[in-house]
Amino acid sequence: MISIRNLKKTYPNGFTVMENFNLEIEPGSFTVLVGPSGCGKTTLIRLISGLERVTEGSIWIAGKDVTRHEPGDRGVAVVFQNYALYPHMTVEKNISFGLRNFGRGKDEIKKILAEVLEMVGLTEHAGKKPSALSGGQRQRVALARAISKSPDVFLMDEPLSNLDAPLRAQMRGELARLRQKLGATFVYITHDQAEAMSLGDHIAVMDGGRIMQYGTPEDIYDLPANIFTARFIGDPGMNILPLKDGRYIGFRGQKVGIGRPAGLDGIFIEGAVSSRENLGDAYRYRITAQDGTQFEMRHSERVEVGRHLDMFVKRNDLHAFDERGIRAEVRTPGGAAP
Numbered sequence: 001m002i003s004i005r006n007l008k009k010t011y012p013n014g015f016t017v018m019e020n021f022n023l024e025i026e027p028g029s030f031t032v033l034v035g036p037s038g039c040g041k042t043t044l045i046r047l048i049s050g051l052e053r054v055t056e057g058s059i060w061i062a063g064k065d066v067t068r069h070e071p072g073d074r075g076v077a078v079v080f081q082n083y084a085l086y087p088h089m090t091v092e093k094n095i096s097f098g099l100r101n102f103g104r105g106k107d108e109i110k111k112i113l114a115e116v117l118e119m120v121g122l123t124e125h126a127g128k129k130p131s132a133l134s135g136g137q138r139q140r141v142a143l144a145r146a147i148s149k150s151p152d153v154f155l156m157d158e159p160l161s162n163l164d165a166p167l168r169a170q171m172r173g174e175l176a177r178l179r180q181k182l183g184a185t186f187v188y189i190t191h192d193q194a195e196a197m198s199l200g201d202h203i204a205v206m207d208g209g210r211i212m213q214y215g216t217p218e219d220i221y222d223l224p225a226n227i228f229t230a231r232f233i234g235d236p237g238m239n240i241l242p243l244k245d246g247r248y249i250g251f252r253g254q255k256v257g258i259g260r261p262a263g264l265d266g267i268f269i270e271g272a273v274s275s276r277e278n279l280g281d282a283y284r285y286r287i288t289a290q291d292g293t294q295f296e297m298r299h300s301e302r303v304e305v306g307r308h309l310d311m312f313v314k315r316n317d318l319h320a321f322d323e324r325g326i327r328a329e330v331r332t333p334g335g336a337a338p
């Protein structure tokens with residue numbers, strides 16, 4: 001659906017955000033771009049939508065080279081973090097405004113309006129101005145405006161990050177439902193790995209203008225391709241401990257057991273609890289191992305701070321990374337381990 005080929009973007013100030021950037025997005029997929037602030041997510045969406053010019057390379061949408069096309073001719077709709085509603089216009093006007101520019105007839109606009117208002121649950125708020133709406137409702141107006149253009153592709157740049165946590169969770173559910181209904185292709189930006197894991201059927205983990213890993217949420221969580229992805233995805237991110245030979249070993253805090261089981265196929269770690277956080281259904285511990293390295297453990301058992309612990313990680317829960325931080329071996333979940 002979207003094909004990004006050998007893309008390079010250099011801003012007028014000389015800063016190159018990305019180079020030799022390639023990404024293929026399948027029709028009907030929900031791809032989440034996730035990565036730390038400044039890694040180039042917004043730039044990428046602005047390039048796909050045509051709001052920003054590419055320096056080198058090409059962008060294809062639905063089989064057409066749109067690299068030189070105007071934003072309005074690309075079949076995409078963008079939803080930004082700041083929903084940019086016109087404050088003096090009603091909900092209805094905010095949505096229909098753009099449609100009139102598209103040269104749609106009055107009756108057609110009426111029909112589309114009724115449909116999209118219904119879809120985002122704002123029918124009874126159609127006559128209100130944005131100031132009379134909650135944050136979630138305003139974001140839904142922005143969504144409705146995007147939907148009304150019936151694009152093939154939705155580009156969303158952190159559309160939920162201005163909302164508080166419960167509303168964000170609700171809107172996540174609504175987005176997932178909308179997606180089922182519309183069958184369009186979604187490219188969705190977030191810096192929140194939990195949001196990426198819950199919404200995406202594909203995730204592109206980005207850092208410094210590069211894709212560190214592209215795959216399903218399961219791939220990325222279970223088989224991180226490199227240390228960056230291993231640390232970035234998961235709550236907490238994966239523990240990475242340096243080995244004496246320059247390589248690294250990784251394991252998730254949830255996979256650390258307490259005790260010294262006989263005949264264990266795995267590693268033993270001794271250490272002391274340096275801090276504890278109650279998460280409700282479990283505790284998050286900061287552990288200082290005997291050699292001074294620190295890592296996190298998540299466990300249902302309550303342990304006092306300062307206590308010395310025998311811990312273990314099973315071989316199957318260990319991840320090996322080479323000197324460059326790249327996954328040392330490919331394995332299927334439950335398959336052969338390092």
Ligand SMILES: Nc1ncnc2c1ncn2[C@@H]1O[C@H](COP(=O)(O)OP(=O)(O)O)[C@@H](O)[C@H]1O
Pocket residue numbers: 011012013015017035036037038039040041042043044
């Ligand atoms: N107009 C611009 N001119 C120069 N540098 C920019 C411009 N816009 C963004 N950048 C830089 O490009 C990098 C990527 O920015 P951005 O795409 O906004 O990242 P993200 O959305 O992942 O936080 C950052 O280092 C940012 O400072």
Ligand SMILES: [Mg+2]
Pocket residue numbers: 041042043
């Ligand atoms: Mg951004």
